[in-house]
Structure formats: C-alpha cells, structure tokens
Amino acid sequence: MDIPTLCLGILSLGDATGYEIKKMVAEGSFSFFSEASFGSIYPALTRLTEEGLISCRAEAQSKRPDKKIYSLTPAGRAELEAALANSPGPDRNRSDFLAALLFAEAVAPHRIEDLIDERIAHHGEQIEALEVMLGAEEGAASRFVLEYGIVMQKAAHDFLVKKKKGLIAGMMAPAS
Amino acid sequence: MDIPTLCLGILSLGDATGYEIKKMVAEGSFSFFSEASFGSIYPALTRLTEEGLISCRAEAQSKRPDKKIYSLTPAGRAELEAALANSPGPDRNRSDFLAALLFAEAVAPHRIEDLIDERIAHHGEQIEALEVMLGAEEGAASRFVLEYGIVMQKAAHDFLVKKKKGLIAGMMAPAS
DNA sequence: AATTACATGTAATCCGTTACATGATTGA
DNA sequence: TCAATCATGTAACGGATTACATGTAATT
Numbered sequence: 001m002d003i004p005t006l007c008l009g010i011l012s013l014g015d016a017t018g019y020e021i022k023k024m025v026a027e028g029s030f031s032f033f034s035e036a037s038f039g040s041i042y043p044a045l046t047r048l049t050e051e052g053l054i055s056c057r058a059e060a061q062s063k064r065p066d067k068k069i070y071s072l073t074p075a076g077r078a079e080l081e082a083a084l085a086n087s088p089g090p091d092r093n094r095s096d097f098l099a100a101l102l103f104a105e106a107v108a109p110h111r112i113e114d115l116i117d118e119r120i121a122h123h124g125e126q127i128e129a130l131e132v133m134l135g136a137e138e139g140a141a142s143r144f145v146l147e148y149g150i151v152m153q154k155a156a157h158d159f160l161v162k163k164k165k166g167l168i169a170g171m172m173a174p175a176s
Numbered sequence: 177m178d179i180p181t182l183c184l185g186i187l188s189l190g191d192a193t194g195y196e197i198k199k200m201v202a203e204g205s206f207s208f209f210s211e212a213s214f215g216s217i218y219p220a221l222t223r224l225t226e227e228g229l230i231s232c233r234a235e236a237q238s239k240r241p242d243k244k245i246y247s248l249t250p251a252g253r254a255e256l257e258a259a260l261a262n263s264p265g266p267d268r269n270r271s272d273f274l275a276a277l278l279f280a281e282a283v284a285p286h287r288i289e290d291l292i293d294e295r296i297a298h299h300g301e302q303i304e305a306l307e308v309m310l311g312a313e314e315g316a317a318s319r320f321v322l323e324y325g326i327v328m329q330k331a332a333h334d335f336l337v338k339k340k341k342g343l344i345a346g347m348m349a350p351a352s
Numbered sequence: 353a354a355t356t357a358c359a360t361g362t363a364a365t366c367c368g369t370t371a372c373a374t375g376a377t378t379g380a
Numbered sequence: 381t382c383a384a385t386c387a388t389g390t391a392a393c394g395g396a397t398t399a400c401a402t403g404t405a406a407t408t
Contacts, residue, residue: 001272003396009279019359033271040396042361063404065360077283084284087294088272095209096177096264098321102206103185105317107253108260112317118263140346141281141288145274148335155331159324170316179368195387216368218389239376241388356407366397371390378385 001088003036004044008080011054011072013139018042018068029133029142032149033091045070053079109171116164123157177264179212180220184256187230187248189315194218194244205309205318208325209267221246229255285347292340299333 001009010021010030018041024030025041045068048054053076059067072080097119104111127150134146177185186197186206194217200206201217221244224230229252235243248256273295280287303326310322 001270001275006275009275012279012282017359018361019357030275033269033274035268035270035396037397038359038361039363039398046361061359064358065403067359080279081283084276084280084287088276088291090298091273092211092270093209094177094211094268097267098209098324099177099182099185099206100260100264102317102321103188103256104260105315106188107257111260115264122266139281140343141278144339144343144346145278147339148274148332151331151335152328155327156324159327163320163323167316167320170320193387194389195385211368213369214387214389215370215391222389237387240386241374243387354408356405358405359403361401363400364398366395368393368395370393372392373390374388376386378383380381380383 001034001083003040004048005080005083006034006036007041007044007048007070008053008072008076008083011070012077012080013142015069015071017070018045021045029130029137029146029149032130032145048076052076105171112171113164113168116160116167120157120160120164123153123160126153127157177210177259179216180224181256181259182210182212183217183220183224183246184229184248184252184259187246188253188256189318191245191247193246194221197221205306205313205322205325208306208321224252228252281347288347289340289344292336292343296333296336296340299329299336302329303333 006025007021010016010024016024018038022036022038022041025034025036045054045056049056049070052073054070055073056068056070059069061067097115100115101112104115130146130150130153134143134150137143137146182201183197186192186200192200194214198212198214198217201210201212221230221232225232225246228249230246231249232244232246235245237243273291276291277288280291306322306326306329310319310326313319313322
C-alpha cells in the first residue's frame with residue numbers, strides 16, 4: 001500500500017491534519033503495520049487535494065502555521081474502495097533481530113543470550129503499550145487490529161522465553 | 177540491516193554465489209525477515225570484494241556465465257561481528273492486510289470476510305512451507321528462526337479463525 | 353537551559369526495485 | 381512450445397528518508 005492510499009485510508013476514519021497522520025503512523029495503532037515520514041505525507045496530501053480525492057480547510061492559528069484539516073471526498077472514498085477491492089499483498093517483515101540471531105551463531109554466539117533478553121523486554125513493553133491503546137479504542141476494526149498486535153507480540157514473547165535455553169544449549173553441542 | 181551486511185551474514189553460514197543468495201532471501205528461511213533483488217545483491221558483492229570483506233573464486237561453466245563463489249574473509253567476519261555488536265532495530269512490519277481490514281470497516285465492510293478468509297488460507301500455506309523447510313534444516317539457529325516463523329504464522333492463523341465472527345458481528349452493531 | 357511538541361513544507365540524497373541485456377538447459 | 385532454472389550484470393527510475401528551513405510554547 002503506497003502512502004497516498006494510506007492517507008486516504010486514515011482519512012476514511014476521520015478528518016486529520018498531516019501532522020496528526022504522521023503521529024498515527026509513527027506512534028498510534030498504525031505504527032504496527034505501516035510507516036511514513038513528513039517528507040512523504042505532506043506531498044501526498046497536496047497531490048491528493050489537487051486530484052480532488054481529499055479536501056482541505058485551513059484553520060488559522062496564532063504564531064503557528066495554519067492547521068490544514070483534510071477530509072475524504074466522495075471521489076476519494078471511491079478511490080479507496082477500488083484500492084481495497086484488490087487482495088492485499090503478503091506482509092513484509094524485516095527483522096534485524098532474527099537476522100542477527102542467525103548470523104550470531106557463526107560469528108558471535110556469546111551475543112545470543114543478550115539479543116534474546118533484550119527482545120523479550122521489548123515485547124513486554126510493546127504489549128503494555130498496545131493494551132493501553134486498546135483501552136482507549138472503540139471501533140470494532142481498530143480493536144481487532146490492536147488485539148491482533150497483542151496476540152502476535154505475546155506469541156513472540158512466549159516463544160523466546162520458552163526456547164531461549166534450548167537454543168543456547170543447542171549451540172553449545174552443535175553436531176548432536 | 178542493509179544488504180551488504182545481509183550478504184556478509186549469509187556468507188558467514190557458508191560460501192555462496194550471488195544467485196544462491198538471492199534464492200535464499202527470496203524463497204529460503206531468510207525470506208521471512210528480509211528481501212533483496214539481483215539489482216542490489218550483485219553490486220553489493222562487487223563492492224564487498226573490492227573492500228576485501230569477501231573473496232571470490234570463479235568456477236568456469238560451459239555455456240553459462242562463470243559461477244562466482246564468494247567467501248567471507250577474516251576482515252569481513254570482523255565487520256559482521258562489529259555490526260552484530262549493535263542492538264538490532266525493532267522489526268518493521270508492513271501489512272497491507274491489516275490496513276485493508278481497518279479501512280474496509282468504513283468503506284467496504286462486505287469485503288472483510290473475504291479478506292480474512294484469504295488470509296487464513298495464506299497462513300495455512302505458509303505454515304506448511306515452513307514445516308517442510310524445518311524438516312530439512314539442521315543448524316540450531318536456523319531451526320530456531322524457522323520455528324519462530326511457524327509459531328508466528330500459527331498465532332495469526334488461530335487468531336483470525338477465532339475472532340472472525342466476532343469482528344463481523346461487531347461491525348454490524350457498531351455503536352453497541 | 354534544553355528538549356519536546358506543535359505545524360508545514362522543500363530539496364538533496366540514498367537505497368533499492370524493475371526492466372533490460374544475454375543465453376543455454378530442462379521440465380511441463 | 382513455453383515457462384522456469386541457472387547465471388551475471390547494468391541503467392533507469394521511483395519512492396521514501398534525512399536534513400534543511402522557520403518559529404512558538406510548554407515541559408523538564
């Protein structure tokens with residue numbers, strides 16, 4: 001999903017400014033399956049407005065740039081609908097952690113325990129953060145996505161806790 | 177993790193050609209946490225050779241380009257070790273499926289059931305493929321990574337199976 | 353005193369994919 | 381006969397990040 005479509009989708013859930021969209025993808029529940037920076041969001045919003053897929057009303061603010069609040073237009077809604085008619089591509093997961101784990105076996109086996117411990121702690125934090133978000137979320141699909149995230153984080157967390165010792169032992173006795 | 181480092185890591189597990197590295201990241205157990213195309217792998221290998229981090233021996237073949245088999249040098253091993261000393265960044269998950277689910281609520285709720293059914297089938301296929309790979313894999317870390325993948329795919333699969341009806345019902349009665 | 357949050361936008365740059373170029377062999 | 385596998389490599393292109401540019405206000 002490209003960034004213009006992502007913006008359309010976010011705006012289908014409610015009006016927002018570019019700044020708010022950035023916050024959603026960087027920190028909100030969107031952050032678990034998408035990314036985007038100002039450098040891609042603002043130009044996308046400008047282009048989408050030119051194309052009539054979204055509309056923009058400016059709200060004056062003293063001593064700050066005007067807030068530009070974007071809304072999905074009927075044309076934009078139709079465009080989003082068309083995009084959703086296609087089956088989504090497969091998930092793309094980049095995990096430096098998994099790569100590091102795999103490569104550490106040959107090159108730095110002493111790192112493995114730390115790598116896993118760090119990751120376990122990380123999943124713990126993520127789970128907490130997601131649970132806080134879930135408490136504040138009301139939409140059925142939004143809650144579903146958040147619950148999905150929690151389940152996945154917990155699965156990873158529990159797997160690492162359960163298998164850590166086995167992995168370390170397995171590497172000490174490599175040719176067993 | 178950038179592509180040069182990824183190549184270094186793969187070569188730490190054994191010598192390989194550029195073609196083989198591509199196959200590993202596109203189809204092998206690496207495909208679940210990384211991606212790379214010929215257009216990025218071959219130039220990386222060339223550069224790494226110039227820098228002395230890997231070495232290359234050519235194997236002549238009749239009627240085909242020479243096979244260039246790359247090996248990690250001690251300098252390359254040191255470089256990889258240095259890279260692994262840094263904590264890996266967080267996983268980056270791009271999921272058009274989750275995005276589509278979220279956006280479909282507002283714009284195409286009738287699509288949701290299909291979206292989920294497709295995804296359930298997809299996870300089933302992935303689980304089978306991973307289990308086949310696991311049967312052929314012997315390294316402790318490689319098996320660990322594969323098992324991790326299976327656990328995650330199963331978690332997603334089971335979550336979707338269990339929650340599908342609830343989501344659809346929840347959207348029919350939105351303001352409950 | 354310094355950093356973060358708010359608020360928008362542009363330009364340079366990087367990284368990587370897609371497509372192109374070449375060509376034999378094997379299996380469906 | 382057509383597609384896929386094997387095998388390497390380059391160039392054009394696209395998409396997105398990073399850094400830059402500007403400035404206030406609140407928090408630490």
